Amino acid sequence: EPLLPYPAERGIVQYLTAETHSLGSRLTVIAARKDHLQNHLDKHGLAPDCVTTVPLALAALTKIFPKNNDPLLIMHIGEVEGSCVLVQEGKLLAARSFELEKNEIHKAVLAIASAHKSKKRDSILLLTEEKKLAEFVEEATGKTVLLPENTISQANISKFALALGTALASTSDDLPNFRLQDLPSPRLWKRVRKPLFTYFVCIAALFGSLFGLEQILLRNHERTLYHRYHALAKLVGEDGPPPKTHEQLYLALKRLEEKVGSRPDTFPLLPGVPKVNDLLAWFSALPQIVDENGETNIIIEKLNYTMVKKPDLSQKKEHYLVRVDLEFSANNPSLARGFHDALLAPNPMVSPKKEVTWGSSNQLYKTSFFLKDKTQYTGI
Template sequence: MTTEKPTSSHTTGLEIDEKEIRAVQIKWKKGRLSTGKILSIPLDLEPPNHVKPLYTEKSEKQLRSLLNKDLIVTGMPASDVMVRNLTVQLSKEKDIDQVLEFQTEPLLPFPVKDAIVDRMISGKGLDHTDLTVCAVKNELISEHIAIWHEVGVEPEVISCSQAALSTFSKTFSPIDGLHYLLHLGREETICLLVNNGILLNSQTIGSGIKDLEEAFAVDSGLIDKKLEKELKNCDANAVTTTSHPKLFQKIQKLSIEITKCLYALAKQHPAQEIDHLLLTGNSSALINLPDRLNQSLKKKLHTPKNTKGFSLTPLELQQFALPIGLALQAVSGSSHQINFRQKEYLYPYPWKRIKKPIAIYFAFCALLSGVILFFGNAYIAYKEDSLRKEYLNLLELMNKPFNEMEAEIKKKTPYIKTFENGSDVLLKKMSQSDIAYRIQLIENEIKETPDTFPLLPNTPNVSDFLAWLSNYPHIKPSKEKNGSDTISLESLSYKMVKRPDINKKRERYQVKVELEFSTPTPRYAREFHDILLAPNEMVDPNEDVKWSAERGRYRASFFLKDRTLYPTGKRK
């Protein structure tokens, strides 16, 4: 059974032993990885198996900052983890997770109900999936969590050393394809078979650099810091049964165990010769230690290569390979994470890292709501000002002063608030409901107004029209050589074609004029036609001017402007 695996853009991998805590922060931003803080904090061993941190003030603040902000990943020791290979006839990960424990149980030396099982996909076919399965007993997970609680750490993800180192090799290994990885730890030595960052199998040796230190201490009689300094200056190739018998014995034993492990791993791929070996861990504990261990193996040794975004030396990459790999296990975009925090060991504070983002989200929502409220109120105020102006324009159109309207309202409904002095301050206090009430009164007043129509038209008389016509110079008598007028009016018709009456109260007055004239000069006729079309005080521009000509005779018909005042509520 697996659960949704947590990832983050800021992760910190932690490794602990009897001497120190090593922490490495990994950051993921815009698809690129980089290192953040790198810490190495010394510890004191307190029986029985408890550790007490000797934090300096600076390192304590830095570590606490990482614990509060980052996703914390720790790793089970390789000796506590069972790694097995499994092939299932399934392709969907959801289906694989449902049958994982059942399929894994025959491969484990203990009941699966007493363990936590997780997997990573090592290969896929059309109808099957190859898995690398990792399993840990429940009691070992409880011990691991208790050890970290002693130093005030609550890991959110518990992975394992094998998965962390294989993930490390994906980013930092200079070897493409299948290769070995040898990690020289303080208390254990880990041998892995890795293919492009995917763990295929592993073997663990229960001895490490600590055993070499103890043997050297017996041979030299040194202790503490002097012991570490002399050990680093010791050449592993120069160690013999005479100079350092105990150390020689331990190196020989470790070399034989490594050889056995690598041969056991090679059986998984018998058809392919694996010549490359990537070194991690404390390989610099003795001078030429990797070469001495490789004498019988004769493999091509490689050290991790640095990549863009990681400002670490090759030696630091080896020494901090495990915490770097643990951090990479849970960084955003990780696809081969092993996490034993399942079932009863689920992380107890799932909201820890998202409290701040949630607070920022709600703060942003509150800010956005405030902005929307501010601009909403500003828009409403603008619309209310526009409504007040339209109301004042309506009163002006009805020829009804504002104060007069307010006086009428006060007289009809004394309980209604009025604004009789009409100042700008009071007008701004007039609400939409106040304006709506006044518009309703105006509407009622319009409905109650009698349905009348004007009896006296205000249209130009015949005399007015003739006076206007006389202003055109070519219409006046002007004798030429043939004795004829320039423009000779032959007929004029002045007729009111439309008018309102009791049956057509919405009708308007309309006067139509028809002219017939002659002229020997077409230019004068065109000029007169242009006068009729141009804006003037007589001809209604909203109606058509009709024009016809035939052999020097011209006919024109048009309508005169109507200046009659009609009742306001009855206009079309």
């Protein structure tokens, strides 16, 4: 504070860490008077988002230079004065401004070299496209002058270097910006308006999607409940209009479930599958076995009628399942194929839900199929 030529409360003071070592840190302090800064902006009718200094802009400009960990001595020549900065890894270590005279240029370079003897540089990167100016600086400093190559266009580089550096500084959180304290940019709201709008649109879309998904799940759940209601109503023999409201539906389901639960826990003892005589009677009616003249074209050599599954006390929900294994002979293969097609075609005996197997050996045909189950079960 004693180094400032004006009270601290009348200025904007910011700093950045230039170096850190075991004994502490070296800071670079940047200060500007608030009224001078505001008058400068008002005079030119400007409302920028970022206000920085020439040295900081030159330091930020190194972001577009080829990556280099060594210190870099950069010089910029303006219309009235010039600036010389020492930058390392994008951090401003030292800065000097000078008038456009050889002696002043030499003093600025010498002052930076004296303050940072361990970072002495034998060359200067001059931001210009004029070779005569490069020769002038080289003569004034006694150092090799380098011109930027393959970084930004050399044309008008001295004119746009500070603008580019300021733009790059505005994107960095490490470099001071005088607009972030007592003189905020009036356009900050415009900068965040579009991201905020996008954010709220995304939030609205997300909530809309979640609401739509919730409605779909609720409708599916409601449909499942109505299916269960109709199944229970059919089981207990109730016939009437379904409940209209959710509350009525839940009450009706509770009543029906209690009614079903109070019924005896039994299982059907009489299977509703075709018997052997029913199966043989159906065979005799097939034209492939007995033709119109009463002649037998297919002779059943062997018939095995097996009840594979049935309900009992340990498995009350099991259903009856009967498999028929049949061996027969036929007068010709076409009759055997016709009999096989009759088993596959819709009929009152063979279950279409199970597989019909088929085979032949030594003029003997074998087939296996399951019978339809028409048993009335009390379970759901």
